[in-house]
Amino acid sequence: EPEVTQTPSHQVTQMGQEVILRCVPISNHLYFYWYRQILGQKVEFLVSFYNNEISEKSEIFDDQFSVERPDGSNFTLKIRSTKLEDSAMYFCASRDDLTGELFFGEGSRLTVL
Amino acid sequence: SQKIEQNSEALNIQEGKTATLTCNYTNYSPAYLQWYRQDPGRGPVFLLLIRENEKEKRKERLKVTFDTTLKQSLFHITASQPADSATYLCAPLMNRDDKIIFGKGTRLHILP
Numbered sequence: 001e002p003e004v005t006q007t008p009s010h011q012v013t014q015m016g017q018e019v020i021l022r023c024v025p026i027s028n029h030l031y032f033y034w035y036r037q038i039l040g041q042k043v044e045f046l047v048s049f050y051n052n053e054i055s056e057k058s059e060i061f062d063d064q065f066s067v068e069r070p071d072g073s074n075f076t077l078k079i080r081s082t083k084l085e086d087s088a089m090y091f092c093a094s095r096d097d098l099t100g101e102l103f104f105g106e107g108s109r110l111t112v113l
Numbered sequence: 114s115q116k117i118e119q120n121s122e123a124l125n126i127q128e129g130k131t132a133t134l135t136c137n138y139t140n141y142s143p144a145y146l147q148w149y150r151q152d153p154g155r156g157p158v159f160l161l162l163i164r165e166n167e168k169e170k171r172k173e174r175l176k177v178t179f180d181t182t183l184k185q186s187l188f189h190i191t192a193s194q195p196a197d198s199a200t201y202l203c204a205p206l207m208n209r210d211d212k213i214i215f216g217k218g219t220r221l222h223i224l225p
Binding site for chain 1: 145147149151154155156157158159162202206209210212213214215216217218
C-alpha cells in the first residue's frame with residue numbers, strides 16, 4: 001500500500017539552527033501539506049502546496065518557515081532559525097484527489113534545545 | 114471566526130457498548146466532514162467522509178451522521194473494543210479542495 005514517508009524520525013537541534021524536514025508524498029497525489037502537533041495539543045495546519053507553490057498557509061507559517069519541492073518526489077519543510085517553541089511533531093500529508101482523504105506520514109519529532 | 118468543538122477531552126466507555134463522539138462547528142457551512150483516528154505518537158488516519166446531502170454514512174462498526182441544521186456530526190462506534198481506544202478528530206471542509214483543519218479531538222478509552 002502506498003505511504004507517505006518522512007525523515008528524520010527525530011531531530012535534536014540547538015536554538016537558532018536551521019532544520020530541514022523531508023517528506024516523500026504518495027506519487028500520484030498533487031496536494032501536499034505540513035501539520036504540526038505540540039505535545040498534548042491539537043494537530044495544527046501549517047501550509048498546503050499545489051502545483052509547485054503554496055496554496056494556503058496559517059498564521060504559524062511565518063517567515064522562518066519555507067517549503068520546497070526540489071525534485072519530483074521530495075517535499076521539504078525548512079525552519080530557518082529554530083526557537084524553543086518549534087519543538088513539536090511535524091506531520092507531512094498528501095491528498096487523494098478522488099476521495100479527498102489525507103494520508104499522513106509517521107511524523108518527524110523536532111526537539112529544540 | 115470558524116470554530117470546531119469536540120465534545121470532551123476524554124470519554125470512557127465499557128467494552129461492547131456504543132461510543133458516541135460529537136463534533137460541533139460554528140461560523141461556517143461545510144459541504145463535507147471527515148473523521149480521522151490518531152494513536153499516540155502517530156499521524157492521523159482517515160476513517161470516513163460524509164457529504165452535506167448525506168444524513169448518515171456507515172463503514173463496518175462505524176457510523177457518522179451530519180446534521181447541517183444543528184451544525185453537528187456524530188461519530189458512533191458500535192460493539193466497541195479496547196483496540197478502538199484512540200483520539201478521534203473531526204474536520205469540516207467547505208469544499209473538497211479546502212485545507213483540512215482539525216478539531217482538538219476526543220480521547221476515547223474503551224475499558225475491558
